[in-house]
Amino acid sequence: MFFSEKQSKGTELRIKIKKVLFRKKTKFQLVEIFDSLDWGKVLAIDSLFMVTEKDEFFYHESLVHPLLSTIKKPSKVLIIGGGDGGALKEVLKHPVKEVTQVEIDEEVFKACKNFFPWANKAYKDKRVKIIFEDARDFIKKVKEKFDAIILDTSDPVGPAKVFYTEDFYENLKKILKKDGGISLQAESPIFHLKVIKKIYNILNKKFQSIFPYLSPMPTYPGGLWLYFLVFKRKKSIIKPIRIPKKTKYYNRDIHETCFKIPEFLKKSLKTL
Ligand code: SAM
Numbered sequence: 547m548f549f550s551e552k553q554s555k556g557t558e559l560r561i562k563i564k565k566v567l568f569r570k571k572t573k574f575q576l577v578e579i580f581d582s583l584d585w586g587k588v589l590a591i592d593s594l595f596m597v598t599e600k601d602e603f604f605y606h607e608s609l610v611h612p613l614l615s616t617i618k619k620p621s622k623v624l625i626i627g628g629g630d631g632g633a634l635k636e637v638l639k640h641p642v643k644e645v646t647q648v649e650i651d652e653e654v655f656k657a658c659k660n661f662f663p664w665a666n667k668a669y670k671d672k673r674v675k676i677i678f679e680d681a682r683d684f685i686k687k688v689k690e691k692f693d694a695i696i697l698d699t700s701d702p703v704g705p706a707k708v709f710y711t712e713d714f715y716e717n718l719k720k721i722l723k724k725d726g727g728i729s730l731q732a733e734s735p736i737f738h739l740k741v742i743k744k745i746y747n748i749l750n751k752k753f754q755s756i757f758p759y760l761s762p763m764p765t766y767p768g769g770l771w772l773y774f775l776v777f778k779r780k781k782s783i784i785k786p787i788r789i790p791k792k793t794k795y796y797n798r799d800i801h802e803t804c805f806k807i808p809e810f811l812k813k814s815l816k817t818l
Pocket residue numbers: 591595596597605626627628629630648649650651654679680681682698699700701704705706707708731
C-alpha cells in the first residue's frame with residue numbers, strides 16, 4: 547500500500563506504507579498517521595505530509611532555533627499550530643519559562659501524543675500550556691505579550707487560510723514584545739512562489755526587519771523549504787546568542803549559512 551501526496555499538478559511523492567495507525571476525519575481536517583517503510587511514522591493532514599520521523603528535524607529545528615537563538619531572554623514563547631509537538635520539543639531546548647501553544651484541532655494533539663514519543667514527552671513539560679482554539683480568535687483577545695512567536699501552520703487551505711492575511715499579522719504584532727521576533731514557515735520556493743510573494747508582501751508592510759532563510763526538507767514539495775524571521779525593530783545582524791544542545795541539523799554554521807538566499811529567490815522577492 548502506498549500513500550501519495552500530490553505536490554503540484556505534475557508531481558507526486560509516493561511512499562510505501564506498512565500500516566495505517568490512525569485515521570480520523572475531525573471537525574477541521576482528515577488526520578492520518580502511518581507506519582512507513584523508509585520514513586518511520588508519518589503524520590498527514592488532508593493528504594499532505596506534515597511530519598515524518600526521518601526528516602522532521604530539518605523542519606522543526608529550522609523553524610525554531612534561528613529565532614530563539616537570537617533572542618536574549620526567550621522567557622515567554624507562543625507556538626501557533628504545531629499540534630504534532632515537533633516545534634515544541636525544539637523550543638524546550640532553550641531557557642524558556644513559559645510556552646503557550648494554540649492548536650485548533652485537539653485530535654491532532656491526542657493522536658500525535660499517542661504515536662510520537664517526542665510529543666508525549668514535550669507535552670508533559672510543566673512549562674507548557676496548550677489551548678485548543680482557532681489562533682485567529684486567540685490572538686485577538688490574549689492580554690499577554692510574547693518574546694517569540696512561532697507559526698507552525700499548515701498550507702493555505704482549510705483552517706490555516708487565516709495565516710495568509712494582513713489582519714492576522716497586525717494582531718500578531720500587538721502581542722509581540724518590542725524586542726521580540728516571529729518565525730514562520732513560508733512554503734516551497736520551487737512550487738509556491740506566488741504564496742511566498744504574498745506572505746513577503748504582507749510582512750513588508752507590517753515589520754521593520756525580515757530575513758528569509760532556507761533548509762532542506764525531503765518530504766515537502768520540492769525538497770527545499772523557506773522560512774521568514776521577522777522583528778518589530780530594525781535589525782541588521784542576526785547573530786546567535788546561544789546554540790542549543792542535542793540538535794541534529796542546526797548549529798552555528800547552519801545559522802550563518804541558512805540566510806544566504808539563491809539568486810532566483812532574491813529576484814523573485816524583489817519583484818513585489
Ligand atoms: N509542518 C507542517 C507543514 O507545513 O507541513 C505544519 C504542521 S502542524 C501539524 C500544522 C497545525 O496547524 C495542524 O495541527 C493544524 O490543526 C493547525 N492549525 C491549522 N489552522 C489553525 C488555526 N487557525 N489555529 C490554530 N491551529 C491551526
